[in-house]
Amino acid sequence: MNRDRIVGTSVPRFEGREKVTGQARYVDDMTLPGMLHGATVRSRIPRGKIKNISFAPGINWNEFVIVSAKDIPGKNCIALIEEDQPCLADGIVNHPEEPILLLAHPDRHLLPRAVEAVSIEYEPLPAIFTMEESETLRQVIWRSDNIFKSYLVEKGDVDSVWEKADYIVEGEYTTGAQEQLYIENNGMIAGFDPKKGITVWGSLQCPYYVHKALMRLCGLPADQVRVVQMETGGAFGGKEEYPSMIAGHAALLAIKSGRPVKIVYDRVEDMTATTKRHPSRTRHRTAVSRGGQILGGEIEFTIDGGAYATLSSVVLSRGTIHAGGPYYWPSVRIRAKAVATNVPPHGAFRGFGAPQSLFALERHMDRIAQIVGVSPVEIRRRNFLRPGQTTTTEQTVNEPIDLDELLDHALELSDYHKKKDTLAIENQRGGNKRGIGIAAFLHGAGFTGSGERYLGSVVGVEACAEGGVRVLVSSAEFGQGTKTVLCQMAAEALGLRYEDVEIAQPDTQEVPNSGPTVASRTVMIVGKLVQSAALGIKQTLEAASMLGDSYSPEEFRVACRTYVAKHGKLSSLAHYEQPDDIVWDEQKYRGSAYAAFSWAVYVATVTVDMNTYDVSVDDFVALQEVGKVLHPVLARGQIIGGVAQGIGFALHEKVIWENGRMVNGQMTNYIIPTSADLPPIRVYFEELGNIHGAYGAKGIGELPMDGPAPAIVNAVGDALGVSFDSIPLFPEGIFDAMQNKAESENRIPSKRGRE
Amino acid sequence: MSKSPRGLSKSEISITINGHAVSVRAYAMERLLDVLRNELGLTGTKEGCGEGECGSCSVLMDGMLVNSCLIPVLQAKNTHIVTIEGLASDGRLRALQQAFLECGGAQCGICTPGMILAASYLLNKQPQATHDEINEGLSGNLCRCTGYAQIVEAVMQAARPGASE
Numbered sequence: 063m064n065r066d067r068i069v070g071t072s073v074p075r076f077e078g079r080e081k082v083t084g085q086a087r088y089v090d091d092m093t094l095p096g097m098l099h100g101a102t103v104r105s106r107i108p109r110g111k112i113k114n115i116s117f118a119p120g121i122n123w124n125e126f127v128i129v130s131a132k133d134i135p136g137k138n139c140i141a142l143i144e145e146d147q148p149c150l151a152d153g154i155v156n157h158p159e160e161p162i163l164l165l166a167h168p169d170r171h172l173l174p175r176a177v178e179a180v181s182i183e184y185e186p187l188p189a190i191f192t193m194e195e196s197e198t199l200r201q202v203i204w205r206s207d208n209i210f211k212s213y214l215v216e217k218g219d220v221d222s223v224w225e226k227a228d229y230i231v232e233g234e235y236t237t238g239a240q241e242q243l244y245i246e247n248n249g250m251i252a253g254f255d256p257k258k259g260i261t262v263w264g265s266l267q268c269p270y271y272v273h274k275a276l277m278r279l280c281g282l283p284a285d286q287v288r289v290v291q292m293e294t295g296g297a298f299g300g301k302e303e304y305p306s307m308i309a310g311h312a313a314l315l316a317i318k319s320g321r322p323v324k325i326v327y328d329r330v331e332d333m334t335a336t337t338k339r340h341p342s343r344t345r346h347r348t349a350v351s352r353g354g355q356i357l358g359g360e361i362e363f364t365i366d367g368g369a370y371a372t373l374s375s376v377v378l379s380r381g382t383i384h385a386g387g388p389y390y391w392p393s394v395r396i397r398a399k400a401v402a403t404n405v406p407p408h409g410a411f412r413g414f415g416a417p418q419s420l421f422a423l424e425r426h427m428d429r430i431a432q433i434v435g436v437s438p439v440e441i442r443r444r445n446f447l448r449p450g451q452t453t454t455t456e457q458t459v460n461e462p463i464d465l466d467e468l469l470d471h472a473l474e475l476s477d478y479h480k481k482k483d484t485l486a487i488e489n490q491r492g493g494n495k496r497g498i499g500i501a502a503f504l505h506g507a508g509f510t511g512s513g514e515r516y517l518g519s520v521v522g523v524e525a526c527a528e529g530g531v532r533v534l535v536s537s538a539e540f541g542q543g544t545k546t547v548l549c550q551m552a553a554e555a556l557g558l559r560y561e562d563v564e565i566a567q568p569d570t571q572e573v574p575n576s577g578p579t580v581a582s583r584t585v586m587i588v589g590k591l592v593q594s595a596a597l598g599i600k601q602t603l604e605a606a607s608m609l610g611d612s613y614s615p616e617e618f619r620v621a622c623r624t625y626v627a628k629h630g631k632l633s634s635l636a637h638y639e640q641p642d643d644i645v646w647d648e649q650k651y652r653g654s655a656y657a658a659f660s661w662a663v664y665v666a667t668v669t670v671d672m673n674t675y676d677v678s679v680d681d682f683v684a685l686q687e688v689g690k691v692l693h694p695v696l697a698r699g700q701i702i703g704g705v706a707q708g709i710g711f712a713l714h715e716k717v718i719w720e721n722g723r724m725v726n727g728q729m730t731n732y733i734i735p736t737s738a739d740l741p742p743i744r745v746y747f748e749e750l751g752n753i754h755g756a757y758g759a760k761g762i763g764e765l766p767m768d769g770p771a772p773a774i775v776n777a778v779g780d781a782l783g784v785s786f787d788s789i790p791l792f793p794e795g796i797f798d799a800m801q802n803k804a805e806s807e808n809r810i811p812s813k814r815g816r817e
Numbered sequence: 818m819s820k821s822p823r824g825l826s827k828s829e830i831s832i833t834i835n836g837h838a839v840s841v842r843a844y845a846m847e848r849l850l851d852v853l854r855n856e857l858g859l860t861g862t863k864e865g866c867g868e869g870e871c872g873s874c875s876v877l878m879d880g881m882l883v884n885s886c887l888i889p890v891l892q893a894k895n896t897h898i899v900t901i902e903g904l905a906s907d908g909r910l911r912a913l914q915q916a917f918l919e920c921g922g923a924q925c926g927i928c929t930p931g932m933i934l935a936a937s938y939l940l941n942k943q944p945q946a947t948h949d950e951i952n953e954g955l956s957g958n959l960c961r962c963t964g965y966a967q968i969v970e971a972v973m974q975a976a977r978p979g980a981s982e
Contacts, residue, residue: 072921706963740966
């Protein structure tokens with residue numbers, strides 16, 4: 063592995079120069095001649111029938127382009143997994159902020175008043191806002207049972223373990239909605255040409271998702287829809303599905319007006335109308351032996367999907383498969399479901415269900431430790447998955463991971479044992495309390511199960527006329543370093559310099575469908591295809607006797623130039639083929655869920671201010687095994703950034719709902735960490751490699767979102783001697799718990815007792 | 818051009834932008850941010866929140882760091898404004914920009930122009946700023962990608978003696 067020349071080094075970010083000089087072009091930086099500005103009229107109520115739409119006087123409505131559901135040329139839906147979500151509400155609304163009408167005008171200053179001047183008369187219908195209301199079918203709002211999707215995972219005979227158990231430990235854990243809060247708001251520009259069709263330029267993660275949605279909405283064939291990704295100012299999953307909606311809106315206005323139309327959301331609209339992380343509730347019931355070994359358990363995992371199906375089924379899937387964490391369960395039954403409520407649909411956000419179910423599990427492990435009377439370290443050690451054992455979906459662990467060793471290393475790096483002792487003594491003295499907590503977890507790379515086979519990703523590499531090569535993928539750059547690492551891999555494969563490799567801006571007219579930029583799949587899945595496609599170029603040049611066994615980068619460039627001059631074009635495509643050892647049974651939800659997992663142990667040290675109950679994180683150790691680290695600076699940046707979002711998820715970020723609407727949709731009252739709020743985040747990597755990824759790479763982007771919340775909440779529990787099962791954990795929540803502390807201190811954990 | 822929603826007419830406003838004197842026709846209460854982006858084509862200055870919370874629209878006004886989304890353009894009359902476009906002269910990256918590149922200070926890049934201007938302001942005031950002072954000094958600029966550590970490291974690197982301006 064040490065022979066790698068470029069992979070594993072911190073080359074300059076591909077588009078870095080443009081970003082630090084202000085030259086990078088985001089969608090709002092683009093203006094087209096004759097362009098109109100678009101705005102969206104949205105539902106003010108959570109559920110009801112639209113009785114009448116009227117336009118107030120005092121506005122010259124003739125100057126406005128107005129689009130309603132009846133202007134849609136194709137099917138009124140945002141095509142994704144289901145086709146249940148309308149592009150524009152037609153007769154009925156199912157959540158606050160649901161789009162109803164579109165307006166466009168050359169002067170964007172006139173739009174807010176015009177939006178206000180559209181009045182919509184409703185006949186309200188009863189709405190439901192919680193998972194409990196949805197489960198009890200207080201109102202049926204989606205098909206017959208309010209359930210978007212459910213899964214059942216069964217391993218072994220869990221029903222027989224309860225009588226063998228020395229302890230039965232139960233717990234219920236909840237997590238709240240979380241806003242992605244990319245700093246660039248969502249935006250799209252659409253242009254329409256009756257001959258060429260629709261083109262959209264925008265801020266997005268998945269060009270071919272938008273492409274599919276526009277074909278369906280506009281009733282156009284594939285070659286009449288073109289999607290171009292502009293520089294994208296952060297996404298975190300938040301630009302996975304909703305961009306299809308905005309692209310649809312801009313396209314409808316462009317078709318009706320015959321002019322280009324730009325829609326750029328302001329912050330409030332972006333926060334209140336677009337997707338957030340699914341709120342969740344996880345119930346654990348675990349049979350444990352006297353020695354602290356898990357014998358089996360039942361896990362019930364429920365997420366709130368909001369009003370339409372969107373991606374909830376796949377978020378649920380990842381959360382379900384991660385619910386057992388990095389532990390060996392001899393038997394387990396996991397029942398999972400995503401339910402409907404009358405809130406804006408929840409969607410993709412870094413981690414994609416796993417941060418929710420792993421928060422529950424890692425809190426539950428501390429609860430088990432407490433009841434059994436062993437340390438949080440020991441309870442994990444006694445239950446870690448080992449190579450050769452199987453996961454909850456009966457996937458055999460064949461990576462050479464040693465979680466004991468990973469845990470030991472994390473404890474050493476965080477000085478855990480010494481801190482644990484000194485903090486216990488210091489906390490006797492009164493004043494502020496300090497505590498230390500751990501979380502052990504894993505994150506699967508790539509689409510779940512057969513997902514990658516269905517996607518069938520394609521990657522291209524072409525030789526350039528001036529020499530060098532160009533990578534063609536639909537995988538988008540939105541900060542993670544996609545462009546940089548894919549160029550590194552191509553350069554490595556071909557023995558070129560990093561500077562010899564270019565990468566195309568994702569444009570569906572130019573790049574093949576390498577799949578969506580999600581699921582920690584880019585470096586492992588797409589990277590491997592880039593390597594294969596690149597080698598295809600080399601083989602062609604060798605076959606044409608233009609390249610010898612060994613060559614310099616300059617000789618390679620000359621060969622490319624010569625070949626292109628002679629034949630006009632040299633390109634190579636690589637198609638995904640599922641490895642033979644990936645076998646997945648979709649019906650039984652059993653088998654190889656992921657080609658590879660990344661593994662981690664995080665340790666948080668916190669201080670709780672005993673006057674304000676404010677929690678601050680003092681130190682954070684993030685140790686992970688992510689296969690080969692392709693680019694040390696970028697990899698470290700991914701981990702620190704993910705941990706920062708995880709700290710926000712645990713302690714700061716709370717969506718406040720009123721009748722299904724987010725009422726704190728501003729940066730003023732939805733608080734994310736600033737540079738003054740974060741502890742030193744110390745990042746360490748172990749590199750075991752991965753046979754399924756080029757140069758041993760695995761996924762890395764989502765992993766750091768999974769661990770911080772449970773590690774921090776476990777640390778708060780350690781500091782106060784009271785455990786907390788719900789995030790975000792605000793001072794108010796700690797206050798309430800401390801009020802009840804006397805009672806909880808008197809509660810002695812009993813055998814078979816519910817804690 | 819249609820009537821201003823604010824009911825006033827446009828007037829001529831002189832500003833020095835990145836060392837060049839310019840004159841723009843704008844409504845007095847128009848945001849400096851919009852004038853920079855839409856009238857002058859300086860799109861390096863970004864809008865993140867529109868209410869002075871995120872700092873993405875940071876520019877220097879007579880040497881002071883301001884949120885251009887909160888500055889009515891009339892207030893900028895006869896001032897000297899520096900935007901991100903004014904930092905790299907002749908395509909040569911300033912030490913700060915180079916350090917952001919090397920240290921991983923820019924990920925998605927949308928907060929980067931404002932962050933670099935805030936850092937530049939900070940280093941002008943406190944050339945020897947410590948780690949904690951930098952954390953404090955940049956806390957008015959939000960970044961959602963980096964967790965700030967590599968931004969702070971970039972500022973430390975640029976502040977080191979010998980870092981070329």
